[in-house]
Amino acid sequence: MTPPLEPGRAEGSALERLAARLIAQRAFLAEAARRIAGIPGPVFEIGLGKGRTYDHLRRLLPDRAIYCFDREHHAPPEESPPAEFLVLGEIQETLPALAARIGAKAALAHCDIGTRKPERDMAFARYLAAALPAHMAQGAIILGDRPMESPRLAPLPAPDFARPDGIAAWPYYLYRVTTV
Amino acid sequence: MTPPLEPGRAEGSALERLAARLIAQRAFLAEAARRIAGIPGPVFEIGLGKGRTYDHLRRLLPDRAIYCFDREHHAPPEESPPAEFLVLGEIQETLPALAARIGAKAALAHCDIGTRKPERDMAFARYLAAALPAHMAQGAIILGDRPMESPRLAPLPAPDFARPDGIAAWPYYLYRVTTV
Numbered sequence: 001m002t003p004p005l006e007p008g009r010a011e012g013s014a015l016e017r018l019a020a021r022l023i024a025q026r027a028f029l030a031e032a033a034r035r036i037a038g039i040p041g042p043v044f045e046i047g048l049g050k051g052r053t054y055d056h057l058r059r060l061l062p063d064r065a066i067y068c069f070d071r072e073h074h075a076p077p078e079e080s081p082p083a084e085f086l087v088l089g090e091i092q093e094t095l096p097a098l099a100a101r102i103g104a105k106a107a108l109a110h111c112d113i114g115t116r117k118p119e120r121d122m123a124f125a126r127y128l129a130a131a132l133p134a135h136m137a138q139g140a141i142i143l144g145d146r147p148m149e150s151p152r153l154a155p156l157p158a159p160d161f162a163r164p165d166g167i168a169a170w171p172y173y174l175y176r177v178t179t180v
Numbered sequence: 181m182t183p184p185l186e187p188g189r190a191e192g193s194a195l196e197r198l199a200a201r202l203i204a205q206r207a208f209l210a211e212a213a214r215r216i217a218g219i220p221g222p223v224f225e226i227g228l229g230k231g232r233t234y235d236h237l238r239r240l241l242p243d244r245a246i247y248c249f250d251r252e253h254h255a256p257p258e259e260s261p262p263a264e265f266l267v268l269g270e271i272q273e274t275l276p277a278l279a280a281r282i283g284a285k286a287a288l289a290h291c292d293i294g295t296r297k298p299e300r301d302m303a304f305a306r307y308l309a310a311a312l313p314a315h316m317a318q319g320a321i322i323l324g325d326r327p328m329e330s331p332r333l334a335p336l337p338a339p340d341f342a343r344p345d346g347i348a349a350w351p352y353y354l355y356r357v358t359t360v
Contacts, residue, residue, distance in 0.1 A: 013236035014259050015202055022199040023344055056193035076296075079194050116256075162344045164203055 012168055020163070021145070024170035025053060025112070027161030032108055032141045032174065033060050035156075041107035041137045042067055046091065046128065046144075051079025053112055064107070069094060095131060105137040111144030121146050129153060133177050140177040147173050151180050192348055200343070201325070204350035205233060205292070207341035212288055212321045212354065213240050215336075221287035221317045222247055226271065226308065226324075231259025233292055244287070249274060275311060285317040291324030301326050309333060313357050320357040327353050331360045 012020065042065035045054050054068050054075070069087045073080070080086065087094045099105075109132050113124050129148035136142070142153060153175040163169065192200065222245035225234050234248050234255070249267045253260070260266065267274045279285075289312050293304050309328035316322070322333060333355040343349065 013239050014230075014232040015206060015236040018232060019199060019202040019206065022195055022202070023347075026195060026199065026344075026346075050194075052194040052198060056195040059193050162342075164206075164342045164344070166206075167203075 012166070016167060017170070020168045020170040022052075023161065023163055023167060024172045025145075026056065027159050028143050028172045028174055029053070029056060029060060029110065031159035032110070032143050035141050035176070036107040036139075039107040039137050039139050041105050041140065042102065044069065044095075044106045044109040044132075044135075046109060047112040048073070048075050048080070048086070049112065051075030053110060054081060055079045057110065061108075065102075067098060067102075067106075069098075092127065092131075095135065099135040105140070106135060107137055107140050109136060109140070109142045109144075111142065111146070111148075114145040136177045138177065138179065141174065142177060143172065143174045145172060148175060152178055154178050192346070196347060197350070200348045200350040202232075203341065203343055203347060204352045205325075206236065207339050208323050208352045208354055209233070209236060209240060209290065211339035212290070212323050215321050215356070216287040216319075219287040219317050219319050221285050221320065222282065224249065224275075224286045224289040224312075224315075225292075226289060227292040228253070228255050228260070228266070229292065231255030233290060234261060235259045237290065241288075245282075247278060247282075247286075249278075272307065272311075275315065279315040285320070286315060287317055287320050289316060289320070289322045289324075291322065291326070291328075294325040316357045318357065318359065321354065322357060323352065323354045325352060328355060332358055334358050 043057060043061060045057060045066055045068045048054055048068040048070040054066060057066055066081060067085050067087055068081045069091055073086065073088055087098050111128050114121055125146035125148050129150040132142060133150060133152040156174040156176055223237060223241060225237060225246055225248045228234055228248040228250040234246060237246055245265065246261060247265050247267055248261045249271055253266065253268055267278050291308055294301055305326040305328050309330040312322060313330060313332040336354040336356055
């Protein structure tokens with residue numbers, strides 16, 4: 001009765017793919033939080049979206065300032081940061097301006113940028129890989145849902161984490177910021 | 181640095197709550213699919229939303245007609261049913277009209293109706309508990325994210341399912357349609 005699925009969508013239902021993504025995010029964020037324990041500095045949440053990961057980050061890292069970047073503000077008030085931590089606009093303008101304003105290098109940047117437009121996502125990931133390290137502390141962590149390449153980003157191994165049977169290991173990427 | 185959380189939101193982050201809900205939905209839908217194996221009839225997906233559960237249902241029950249109800253159509257094309265299975269409008273009008281049109285009783289109804297407005301959700305659950313059984317086969321299954329009460333709905337036990345540490349058992353409800 002139901003039309004056949006398109007090729008390439010066999011890796012689970014949309015429900016299972018979202019569950020896989022959330023479970024991976026949670027494990028990678030916990031690993032990132034452990035790795036920045038000795039590194040002072042704020043957090044950059046790049047792609048506030050509906051604020052779910054912001055809500056997770058503020059519980060995981062209650063003593064950090066968390067700056068949330070997005071083009072527009074779509075998160076409900078319950079999952080939005082205070083106004084002074086909300087940075088709206090094109091990141092190519094807002095990231096350098098915010099970095100200049102706060103005068104501190106970030107300890108963590110989480111880049112949840114994936115959409116259904118892979119070419120645009122890859123271009124955005126290239127921009128972040130090139131631009132972010134200058135605004136981050138030595139040894140800081142960058143993680144996200146798209147691979148990033150830069151001489152200043154050293155890939156780190158994925159953490160181990162439990163998944164229910166049938167929930168895939170969703171691809172997520174973790175890097176340490178180094179000097180060249 | 182981060183303002184304190186409101187009381188009553190200690191059951192996990194928004195990320196964890198969504199993961200908990202998806203994992204529970206998946207387990208309850210699998211249980212419902214097992215329970216209707218011998219009962220012919222279509223499926224009613226009440227609350228298409230973004231179509232994630234529809235996408236899951238069409239993989240879980242590929243031989244069933246799945247009618248998707250919603251006030252408005254917000255699902256992307258990839259997770260939307262063919263037009264003849266999309267039923268838009270107020271359910272108080274569309275449910276009896278669709279039931280009369282197809283002339284078959286449903287084997288399964290999934291009611292994912294929760295919003296952030298608990299009183300409206302409870303009123304909707306009361307309507308569905310009263311109206312759905314007349315359009316469903318004897319022994320059919322109704323499940324959803326809000327409790328339903330009716331002399332024609334017999335509560336069934338929750339299935340067992342694995343959850344990652346720290347992901348709560350999200351409340352979900354399963355009923356068998358009986359005669360009074």
